[in-house]
Amino acid sequence: MTFGxxxxxxxxxxxxxxxxxxxxxPPLTRKSDGLPIGAVSGFCNMLQRYVEANTGDDAPTHVAVIFDKGSHTFRNEMYDQYKANREAMPEDLRPQIPLTREATIAFNIACEEKEGFEADDIIATLAVQARAAGGRCTIISSDKDLMQLVGDGVEMFDAMKNTRIDREGVHAKFGVYPESVVDVQALAGDSVDNVPGAPGIGIKTAALLINEYGDLEALLERAEEIKQPKRRQTLIDHAEQIRLSRKLVLLDENTPLDFTLDDLEVREPDPEKLLTFLAKMEFRTLTKRIADALDAEAPVIADAPPLPDAPKMADVPFDAEQYEHVGDTAALQKWINAIYEVGYVAVDTETTGLDEMTADLVGISLATAPGKACYIPLIHKANRGDDLFGGDELAEGQMPLEEALKILTPMLEDPAILKIGQNMKFDAKIFAQIGITVAPFDDTMLMSYAQHAGLHNHGMDALSERYLNHTPIPIKPLLGSGKSAITFDKVPLADAVKYAAEDADITLRLWQYLKPQLHTVQVTKVYETLERPLVPVLAAMERSGVKVDRDTLSRMSNAFAQKMAGLEDELYGLAGRKFNVGSPAQVGEILFDEMGLEGGKKGKTGKYATGADVLEDLATEHELPARVLDWRQLSKLKSTYTDALQDHINPDTGRVHTSYSIAGASTGRLASTDPNLQNIPIRSEEGRRIREAFVAEEGKTLVALDYSQIELRILAHIADIPALKEAFARGDDIHAMTASEMFDVPMDEMTSDIRRRAKAINFGVIYGISGFGLARNLRIPRAEAQGFIDRYFERFPGIRTYMDDTKKFAKEHGYVQTLFGRKIHTPEIASKGPRAGFAARAAINAPIQGTAADVIRRAMIRMPDAIADLPATMLLQVHDELLFEVEKGSEDKLIAAAREVMENANDPVVKLDVKLTVDAGTGANWAEAH
DNA sequence: GACATCACG
DNA sequence: GACGTACGTGATGTCC
Structure with a gap:
């Protein structure tokens, strides 16, 4: 039948x-395997509704579904910015695209697309062909870009609103008839497709002009005649841009197609094919509905296996006896071959300790399938080392270290082999010590963190119990504890093989479970852009370390010790007896029982509270609590900083190497341990001097860059507070502005005390403010504090909306999200009692703190490339600050490069209404640089 | 190992 | 209407 x-x-x-x-x-997933399926389901429903609605007299004789294909079209050749600001396709939609093609074919409807052409061009070509053949055409779409085609037998139909769009409909939308639509669009431009058009001219003005001058060319030629000076100038100045815009919006009616209208004839669906597809997708309701409509038997869709709460991966039971001890090159080569067959391998290293800077590699375990794992011991000793004689001999059954590494290194560095680890930063640092760069890799700890931050920890033991129903072999019995503890190289080989290989086996099984779940939970982007790429960056920072001057610390320790001794004598005199100043219990007894001071409150454990806030209140009246406070400050500085930091100086490098936990803090923040370099004193003058011991290497300078008020800026954006946003845009002192707004004090009459109160309120908001908390912080009556909060909500109404919405979201979903899609779970929000209150405040804080954490993570990930050409190293991160060491003379270049990265770290996935700004400082030590 | 305390953002 | 409350961390010393 020829179309006509x-x-x-x-x-x-x-x-x-x-x-x-x-x-x-909502984001539906296929029950059996978690494949995202929501869009396919909706698509099929829409197709079925379409089919049902088009059976009558006016039923089509020909039909096709037209798709876009490829993101690069001839329009990009004309204008590289075409559709440039279009957001990337959501991660969970991408895998569904091919399934919609399958669905169309299953419905037995023609499914057409052409590489390099937009669907609109194919539609234009077919519509014109249909019209030329004397037939009619209905375009099922409401896209305004297609309206230029309407008329003379071509109509559009909006399937959602169930309305036809004819020539009059187009006129209602554009103010002109279809033949002039491209002229109007060329002038008005289109922000969605990034068509520039004429600045300042919208659809209304454009229609006015076209109606007056006839068409676009006439208008541009006679632009001089336009009366309004601004409009005239715009058209003259942007004539070329407007002509380009017209080319961009004009559809190509001559798309070369490899099919004809006749190929699109309506066909009956094959019930079996269609129902098989729907059953495969596990659409229970739709399968039944369509089966009824086709008068066919609905296929049975099996119930999904129990996932994900109690996954039973019992198909392959754990059996430590099956693990292989690899002791020679032939055996190792067999494993390498197996790895190349599957393309991935779980890797785990055993070492002499937990400090990657000082630990030595002892052995490597590998796993390629559940239950299929091995251990390659490398430098195990022949005995436990408790033998007085001959403790250094190597155990039998090990190949030389170099030989093993010669075989393993190409695999570990092969871009075609995925290395899977649990906490890969550890293994990467161990390998980095011997010059091996492990890439590419996956990390099961980070996969778990991306999915379930806030629900549980992400260590191997917890994950194995939770997902594999298996308790890993404990390490304690192998190593012992206390003074008699041994290192892993002294563990007998038979035991070592079982323990080590099992870790690789567990890691591989966790990966098999957690990797597909990333899609289901919709955190693939988070994992791939915020978690995994941070690993090599942190590994490099930790290995760099920061130079700490032992002498400076040592002198300070001595000075503190002397002062403390003096204070102790003074305190004994005041108390009338000797006591342990470091014991809060004894301090409490002396203050409240022996000296009889008022206001002693006992806590849960029946002891008096003697925290700094309590002692500060007493210190105005009495000498003893004041001196205890002095002593405590010194004690803290000495024990936690000036003493302990010296012990952390690495003897080989002379530097201190912290370790960052990526998956520790629930909000996405990093945490620094061994030692914690994120809480080096700065607030007190005395403590701040400890930063003088953090120094630059000879010939170098320390550079510190920190985000200015990043959390408040993010709050202003997320809660959408115009007054805050404007204040940041002007560069105002944000706390002073808040104070001025709240207390009706003009900015030039601001006092430091009023500003201080406003500052406390601003922070309170970020923390999920309560009248009680603010009252305690500011030491004012609770009613007064509540008054401040009420006033704040009145002046900045978006804040309350944000807090209420966030709590509601958390209650509904059990988690909250950052602007970058990181999920932070808040399970306790559902509980009763005070726990729910804690959870609610945490839920309010988490998107703000978490978004700030995401921002600096992005900056850190981009930093190595940005400063690659500079003689500079990134050393430390302190939540909103990055510390660098740079050769003298290159400070300005570093600041420029690093600031650029930090201030634009949100680009391009998140647009912020508030600019991020970064302050910079330089100096020979950290105190100067900050 | 729990608890209190205090250092940081 | 009472209940307890600022958010997120890590290290140290005391005491059981």
Whole structure:
């Protein structure tokens, strides 16, 4: 049947169907394997509704669903910015795109696309062909870009609103008839597709001009005649840009197609094919509905296996006896071959200790499938080392270290082999010590963290119990504890093989479970852009370390010791007896029982509270609590900093190497341990001097860059507070502005005390403010504090909305999210009692703190490339600050490069209404640089 | 190992 | 209407 008079062609805009389906439905997943399926489900429903609605007299004789293909089209050749600001496709939609093609074919509807052409061009070409053949055409879409085609037998149909769009409909939308639509669009431009148009001219003005001058060329030629000076100038100045815009919006009616209208004839669906597809997708309701409609038997869809709460990976039971001891090159080569067959391998290293800077590699374990794992011991000793004689001999059954590494290194560095680890930063640092760069890799700890931050910890033991129902072999019995503890190289080989290989086996099984779950939970982007790429960056920073001057610390320790001794004598005199100043219990007894001071409050454990806030209140009246406070400050500085930091100076490097936990803090922040370099004193003058011991190497300088008020800026954006946003845009003192707004004090009459109160309130808001908390912080009556908060909400109403919405979201979903999609779970928000209060405040704080954490993570990930050409190293991160060491003379270049990265770290995935700004400082030590 | 305390953002 | 409350961390010393 040749398409001609009396025939009616339907063209369905496939992409529009997909996006509508995607956004209309919650993120559904296929029960059996977690494949995201929401958009496919919606798409099928829309197709079925379409089929049901088009059976009558006006049913089409021909029909096709038209899709876009490829993101690069001839329009990009004309204008490289075309559709440039379009957001990336959501991670969970991407895998559904091919399934919508499958669905169309399953419905037995023609499914057409062409590489390098937009669906709109194909639709234009077919519509014009149908019209030329004397038939009719209906375009199932409401896209305004297609409206230029309407008329003379071509109509559009908005399937959502169930309305036809004819020439009059187009006129209602554009103010002109279809033949002039491209002229109007060329002038008005389109922000969605990034078509520039004429600045300042919208659809209304454009229609006015076209109606007056006839068409675009006439208008541009006679632009001089326009009366309004601004409009005239715009058209003259941007004539070329407007002409380009017209080319961009004009659809190509001559798309070369490898099919004809006749190929699109309506066909009956094959019930078996269609139902098989729907059953495969596990659409229970839809399968039944369509089976009824087709008068066919609905296939049975098996119930999904129990996932994900109690996954039983018992198909392959754990059996430590099956693990292989690899002791020679032939055996190792067999493993390498097996790895190349599957393309991935779980890797775990055993070492002499937990400090990657000082630990030595003892052995390597590998796993390629559940239950299939081995251990390659490298430098195990022949005995436990408790033998007085001959403790250094190597055990039998080990190949020489170099020989093993010669075989393993190409695999570990092969871009085609994925290395899977649990906490890969540890293993990467161990390998880095011997010059091996492990890449590419996956990290099961970070996969768990990306999915379940806030729910549980992400150590191997916890994950193995939770997902594999298996308790890993404990390390304690192998190593012993206390003074008699041994290192792993002294563990007998038979035991070592079982323990080490099992770790690789567990890691591989965890990966098999957690990797597909990333999609289901929709945190693939988080894992791939915020977690995994941070590993090599942190590994490098930790290995760099920061130079700490032992003499400075040692002198300070001595000075503190002397002062403390003096204070102790003074305190004994005041108390009338000797006591342990470091014992809060004894301090409490002396203050409240022996001296009889008022206001002693006992806590849960029946002891008096003697925290700094309590002692500060007493210190105004009495000498003893004041001196205890002095002593405590010195004691803290000495024990935690000037003493302990000396012990952390690495003898080989002369530097201190902290370790950052990526998956520790629930909000996405890093945490620094062994030692913690994120809490080096700065607030007190005395403590701040400890930073003088953090120094630059000879010939170098320390550079510190920190985000200015990043959390408040993020709050201003997230809660959408115009007054705050404007203040940041002006560069105002944000706390003074808040104070001025709240207390009606003009900015030039601001006092430091009023500003201090406003500052406390600003921080309170970030923490999920309460009247009680603010009252305690400011030491004012609770009612007064509540008054401040009420006033704050009145002046900045978006804050209350944000807090209420966030709590509601957390209660509904059990988690909250950062702007970058990081999920922070708050399970306790559902509980009763005070725990729910804690959880609610944490939920309010988490998106703000977490977004700030995401921002600096992004900056850190981009930093190595940005400063690659500079003689500079990134050393430390302190939540909103980055510390660098740079050769003298290159400070300015470093600051410029690093600031650029930090201030734009949100780009391009998140647009912020508030600019991020970064302050910089330089100096020979950290005190100067900050 | 729990608890209190205090250092940081 | 009472209940307890600022958010997120890590290290240290005391005491059981």
């Amino acid at each position: 008079k009396g025939h009616h062609l339907h063209l369905i805009d496939g992409s529009a169907f997909i996006f509508r389906a995607y956004h209309a439905l």
